[in-house]
Every structure is written in C-alpha cells, then in structure tokens.
Amino acid sequence: MPVYAPTSGFAGQRRHPRALLFIVGVHAVLIGAVMTARMAVPVIDDHGPIVVDPIPIPPDPPPNPEPPKAEPQQAPRADPYVPPREVPLPMPTGPAIDTAPIPVPDPGPVIGTNPGPVPIPKPMPAVVRTGPRFITPDWALRPPYPDDKRRLEEEATLKLKLAIDERGRVVAVEPVGKADRSFLEAARKHLIAKWRYKPATEDGRPVPSSTVITLRFELE
Numbered sequence: 001m002p003v004y005a006p007t008s009g010f011a012g013q014r015r016h017p018r019a020l021l022f023i024v025g026v027h028a029v030l031i032g033a034v035m036t037a038r039m040a041v042p043v044i045d046d047h048g049p050i051v052v053d054p055i056p057i058p059p060d061p062p063p064n065p066e067p068p069k070a071e072p073q074q075a076p077r078a079d080p081y082v083p084p085r086e087v088p089l090p091m092p093t094g095p096a097i098d099t100a101p102i103p104v105p106d107p108g109p110v111i112g113t114n115p116g117p118v119p120i121p122k123p124m125p126a127v128v129r130t131g132p133r134f135i136t137p138d139w140a141l142r143p144p145y146p147d148d149k150r151r152l153e154e155e156a157t158l159k160l161k162l163a164i165d166e167r168g169r170v171v172a173v174e175p176v177g178k179a180d181r182s183f184l185e186a187a188r189k190h191l192i193a194k195w196r197y198k199p200a201t202e203d204g205r206p207v208p209s210s211t212v213i214t215l216r217f218e219l220e
Helices: 017-039 147-151 181-194
Strands: 156-164 170-175 200-202 205-207 209-217
Touching: 147 181, 156 181, 170 181, 181 209
Parallel strands: none
Antiparallel strands: 156 170, 156 209, 200 205
C-alpha cells in the first residue's frame, strides 16, 4: 500500500472532502485488484505429467483348418474266374475183388441155465369195509322238543351229517342244507349224548366213519 508523507507546502492548507473520497476509492480499487490477482493464480500440479501406455490388442486367432477330405476308396478289381482244368486220372490196376457174401458160421446151441417160467405177481386182496350200524335203544331215539317251538306249534325235518369215531360214538353233527337253530341245537345235544353205533371196520379193524340221517320233529 503506498504511503503519502505530508509536505510542507500543503501543511497549512485545508483538504477538500472530494479529494479524500477520490483517494479512498483509488485505494479500494487497488486492493480489489491485488486480491483478484491472488485468487486467479493457477494451481500447478507437482505430480508431473500423466503418461499413458497403450496396451496392444492381440490379433484374432487364425481360423481352424478344414480336415482333409478322404478320397473315395475304389473296390479292388476281382480277377476273372478261371475254371480249373480237368486232368484225367489213370485207373488203378490190381487184383480182382470177390464181391460174394462171406458165410457166417452157425454158433450152435446156447449152453446155460434155464430161468424157467416167470412168476406172475398175485393181485392184492381187496380191503373189506363195513359201515356203521345203528344200535341206539328206542327210548333214546327222540330228542327233546324245543319249548319255544312247542308253544308256537312248529314242526321241522332236519337232514344231518353225523361223524362217528372208532368207538361208535357220535362226535359231531352238521346240517345238510338249511336248518332252524332251535331244532338243530336240540338234535345236536341229544345225538352226541345218547346215540350209539357199531363202528365201521376195515378188514375187521374199527375205523372212524360218517353217515347222513333225516330227523323229524313232530308234535303228538
């Protein structure tokens, strides 16, 4: 900033206000110019210049070579067929061959033991079977009449299959066809408890057997 020293010539004079305003304005313009000049100073990069290294681009790979074309193979030429030559063979010479049949000598009688007649096996004897025979007394024939059927006055006829053991006892009673349950149970209990048979036999030996009977329940 410039400094103005007072002079002796103007020491005793009175300064004008306009002159002071002009001096102040000039100083303001100078100060603004100095400040503007400082702000416009370019910034220098201390890192040095930027160096760009170009990267080479690899060239395109060459195209795949085409496989060699196989040449067509020619079939070998067949040699023309040459038939073999017929060579005549000489006929063999030798003694004459007798073609008459050779006689077979008679062996004579066969000497050995005579086995005799072959025995014929005897047939197996038939098995003798007998069936069961009823031996129940008359007083034990009729089973008791079911009470509910007696009140309703119903009657029935049952066809029953009896299984009999080797002692002649009835061991099972099964209906043949339909049968009322009340009549069937009454018959089954009575026949197993009271009925007796002479057992069936095979060659005199007692065996189990079975028989079918018809039993009627009739009201008197």
